[in-house]
Amino acid sequence: MKAEPDQYTSLMAVVRNRMTNRAFKPDCTIPTQHYEMILEAARHAPSGANAQPWHYIVITEPETKSLLADRFKAEQKARARVKMKFPTPNYEGIRSAPGVIIVVADFRFIKAFPVLNDGSDTDRMYKQNAERILLQSVAASVMSAHLAASALGYAVWWITAIGQKAIQQELKPLLAVPDELDIIDIMCFGPPLKASYKRWKKDLNQILHWDRFDPALFPTDDDIDTWIREHRHHVMYRDESRID
Numbered sequence: 001m002k003a004e005p006d007q008y009t010s011l012m013a014v015v016r017n018r019m020t021n022r023a024f025k026p027d028c029t030i031p032t033q034h035y036e037m038i039l040e041a042a043r044h045a046p047s048g049a050n051a052q053p054w055h056y057i058v059i060t061e062p063e064t065k066s067l068l069a070d071r072f073k074a075e076q077k078a079r080a081r082v083k084m085k086f087p088t089p090n091y092e093g094i095r096s097a098p099g100v101i102i103v104v105a106d107f108r109f110i111k112a113f114p115v116l117n118d119g120s121d122t123d124r125m126y127k128q129n130a131e132r133i134l135l136q137s138v139a140a141s142v143m144s145a146h147l148a149a150s151a152l153g154y155a156v157w158w159i160t161a162i163g164q165k166a167i168q169q170e171l172k173p174l175l176a177v178p179d180e181l182d183i184i185d186i187m188c189f190g191p192p193l194k195a196s197y198k199r200w201k202k203d204l205n206q207i208l209h210w211d212r213f214d215p216a217l218f219p220t221d222d223d224i225d226t227w228i229r230e231h232r233h234h235v236m237y238r239d240e241s242r243i244d
């Protein structure tokens, strides 16, 4: 057996080359078939209890993209006003993104996972995990969609800055999303305006443990605070070759 079977090599070419880009070539139309190919990949994702608690809304109307961009730019300003120190990106790119897909999660499926539904402490404990199961399920599906878009040669952008209640209340009626459901993230994609760049990734020996958690790899709270203060903005917005 070869060290790297062909399928693994092909998969890793897609996985390595999936890169976030926040600005796309504006005058490109995504063929309907590409939306279907991307969501076909999303459809095959694994999920807890095989519940598949997701829906995807393809946005084709420029006015809706514009409204989304305006709402996100307002969010940028709101974060600046409350002095949130997160290095918020520029959301203007949503306006001209050729591909925009809204990801909708159905949290009611939490009851399809192991829970008691009797309001007890035990139930609460299981519900907390059920929520994690649901989030992991949707993420698995979204990731498949992102990899499919990358495999089609598109740059991708995963946007989650929409979970807050106020934004949900504004966006749901606009998109006719039933109140019971949640807009969990937005996927933008298209040919990149400027070439995508590879961001820093941890080395394998920083994340891989054998048999037991290796204490040498445990970051202290101070380590994390230092990382946030000194490195986060670089790893978010810089090419890995420009990270010291």
Ligand SMILES: Cc1cc2nc3c(=O)[nH]c(=O)nc-3n(C[C@H](O)[C@H](O)[C@H](O)COP(=O)(O)O)c2cc1C
Binding pocket: 018, 019, 020, 021, 022, 089, 157, 158, 159, 160, 161, 162, 197, 198, 199, 235, 236
């Ligand atoms: C769960 C998740 C949430 C994210 N949320 C946002 C977001 O709200 N806005 C944004 O500009 N990028 C967002 N990103 C993109 C990350 O910033 C990006 O994946 C990260 O910097 C690593 O870069 P890479 O995708 O090129 O590897 C998100 C990515 C993931 C997986």
